[in-house]
Amino acid sequence: MRTAFIEQLLVEARRNTRIFLVVGDLGYSVVEPFAAEFPDRFLNAGVAEQNMTGVAAGLASEGYHVFTYSIGNFPTLRCLEQIRNDVCYHRLPVTVVAVGAGMSYGNQGYSHHCVQDIACLRGLPFMTILSPADPGEARTCVRWLSENPSPSYLRIGKAGEPVVHGCEASFAGPCKIVDQSGDVAIVGTGPVLAEAVAASAQLREAGVPVDVFSLTRLSPAEAIDVGVLREYRRVVTLEEHVAAGGVGEMLRSLLGGHRDLRSLCVPQSLCMESGSQAALRRIGGLDAAAIVRTVNDVI
Amino acid sequence: MADLLAVLYGDVLNHKPHDPLWPARDRVILSKGHSTAVLYAILAEMDYFPVHELEQYGKDGSRFLTHVSHKVPGVEFSTGSLGHGLPFGCGKALAAKRQGELWRTYVVLSDGELDEGSNWEAILFAGHHRLGRLTAIIDYNKIQSFGSVADVLDLHPLADKFRAFRWEVAEIDGHDTSQIREALLVARDPDAPPLAVVAHTVKGKGVDFMEHQLKYHYSPPRTAEQLSEVLRQLGRGE
Numbered sequence: 001m002r003t004a005f006i007e008q009l010l011v012e013a014r015r016n017t018r019i020f021l022v023v024g025d026l027g028y029s030v031v032e033p034f035a036a037e038f039p040d041r042f043l044n045a046g047v048a049e050q051n052m053t054g055v056a057a058g059l060a061s062e063g064y065h066v067f068t069y070s071i072g073n074f075p076t077l078r079c080l081e082q083i084r085n086d087v088c089y090h091r092l093p094v095t096v097v098a099v100g101a102g103m104s105y106g107n108q109g110y111s112h113h114c115v116q117d118i119a120c121l122r123g124l125p126f127m128t129i130l131s132p133a134d135p136g137e138a139r140t141c142v143r144w145l146s147e148n149p150s151p152s153y154l155r156i157g158k159a160g161e162p163v164v165h166g167c168e169a170s171f172a173g174p175c176k177i178v179d180q181s182g183d184v185a186i187v188g189t190g191p192v193l194a195e196a197v198a199a200s201a202q203l204r205e206a207g208v209p210v211d212v213f214s215l216t217r218l219s220p221a222e223a224i225d226v227g228v229l230r231e232y233r234r235v236v237t238l239e240e241h242v243a244a245g246g247v248g249e250m251l252r253s254l255l256g257g258h259r260d261l262r263s264l265c266v267p268q269s270l271c272m273e274s275g276s277q278a279a280l281r282r283i284g285g286l287d288a289a290a291i292v293r294t295v296n297d298v299i
Numbered sequence: 300m301a302d303l304l305a306v307l308y309g310d311v312l313n314h315k316p317h318d319p320l321w322p323a324r325d326r327v328i329l330s331k332g333h334s335t336a337v338l339y340a341i342l343a344e345m346d347y348f349p350v351h352e353l354e355q356y357g358k359d360g361s362r363f364l365t366h367v368s369h370k371v372p373g374v375e376f377s378t379g380s381l382g383h384g385l386p387f388g389c390g391k392a393l394a395a396k397r398q399g400e401l402w403r404t405y406v407v408l409s410d411g412e413l414d415e416g417s418n419w420e421a422i423l424f425a426g427h428h429r430l431g432r433l434t435a436i437i438d439y440n441k442i443q444s445f446g447s448v449a450d451v452l453d454l455h456p457l458a459d460k461f462r463a464f465r466w467e468v469a470e471i472d473g474h475d476t477s478q479i480r481e482a483l484l485v486a487r488d489p490d491a492p493p494l495a496v497v498a499h500t501v502k503g504k505g506v507d508f509m510e511h512q513l514k515y516h517y518s519p520p521r522t523a524e525q526l527s528e529v530l531r532q533l534g535r536g537e
Contacts, residue, residue: 040397051386051420058390061376062398082417085380086387090369
């Protein structure tokens with residue numbers, strides 16, 4: 001997904017001379033093509049995310065649309081106040097890009113698990129959060145961000161994420177990517193949505209049709225129309241993020257008194273486990289098998 | 300700090316108060332956002348807005364917030380949380396350098412806020428990138444929020460620290476207007492090292508009962524008599 005990001009950013013930078021990429025000493029084997037083609041619009045700010053974000057805001061105040069790029073918590077939580085005060089309060093066009101959404105970095109440990117970022121950034125003024133499910137969505141997001149410069153956060157996976165669906169990302173609300181005329185809607189965000197698509201195939205074979213939605217845009221809430229979900233008696237949400245401040249909570253709030261909404265999210269106890277992303281999804285109850293169990297439980 | 304800002308705005312800056320966003324203006328960022336009363340007063344004196352608007356300072360619905368606010372004409376950047384101004388100023392200075400613009404960026408910092416690690420990230424950055432048209436002015440009054448700098452987290456030797464981070468340094472008496480002028484008016488090549496003006500100052504300068512007193516970090520004159528005495532000592536008495 002990070003390759004899709006940089007390829008699309010290159011496309012955008014060729015037609016939008018305002019695009020500027022700042023990395024926090026990360027992006028080896030990913031961002032080099034951008035640095036080579038646009039050396040005047042590229043900067044490695046070093047391992048210093050507070051300064052990186054302040055510099056990005058300063059560059060943005062002089063007309064650039066700046067993308068900051070680093071792993072998970074580094075360009076987000078480490079410099080949250082710079083995003084809040086420097087970027088959002090001044091409404092500057094800075095897009096924070098975090099690679100390694102959720103538990104993409106698996107065995108590299110909890111420092112690299114990005115599972116509180118949505119909660120931390122959702123509450124900031126003028127902040128747009130985009131969480132693509134697959135490389136195709138990621139490309140659509142970069143194009144949309146280039147056309148809509150504003151304080152924003154792009155949460156992408158790492159490498160090798162499967163194509164989840166062939167649709168473009170929707171920025172208005174949940175986008176149906178599996179339609180089985182089911183009674184249950186599974187709404188997911190980010191690469192973990194692949195588990196929902198796998199679960200939907202298993203459920204269909206078992207005679208339990210479900211519909212699957214990708215929720216790409218997570219903020220601002222007022223821009224998200226969740227009306228389509230009200231047609232379902234049961235909704236299951238899925239995210240590689242903790243419950244507090246995550247997508248499940250958000251949808252529960254937006255849907256009001258929806259009858260049956262189950263949230264599959266990262267349990268806090270998962271920080272004590274170790275494993276690959278697949279193993280952690282299994283332990284944390286976020287894999288296809290867990291989704292199948294949950295749907296069978298709610299119907 | 301009033302002396303530093305008065306000389307900066309009065310004698311040094313290339314700016315147009317009636318066109319606050321004039322593209323070729325020099326940029327000023329007051330990172331020690333709690334000192335905004337001085338900045339607003341100077342901006343009013345420079346005719347960025349009518350002086351009488353200062354009466355709205357701190358009132359409900361006012362744009363004159365009691366930490367630096369970009370809602371006020373002439374203010375580039377809101378501050379208040381310390382350690383934000385210099386990284387932002389680095390971004391502006393880098394933008395000017397990349398675009399071949401010749402305007403300068405001035406960031407005014409307190410000594411206490413140099414405790415913030417973000418400043419040292421920015422100091423390392425500016426030295427490395429030779430942001431020659433970036434100037435940091437440090438109001439070095441030796442007192443921070445809850446004690447003396449020497450007791451809380453000593454910055455000494457401050458000038459040497461900047462030099463070690465590849466800055467040029469001018470150490471001056473921050474109340475001597477000719478020294479301030481001389482330090483700030485020196486021409487700066489875009490590819491020179493950044494300049495740190497370490498201005499040795501006295502908190503509450505000019506008012507005998509306020510000088511060096513931590514209390515007056517928090518407290519303005521409380522009574523009409525006290526205000527009158529402050530103005531008299533500053534040569535502004537009725």
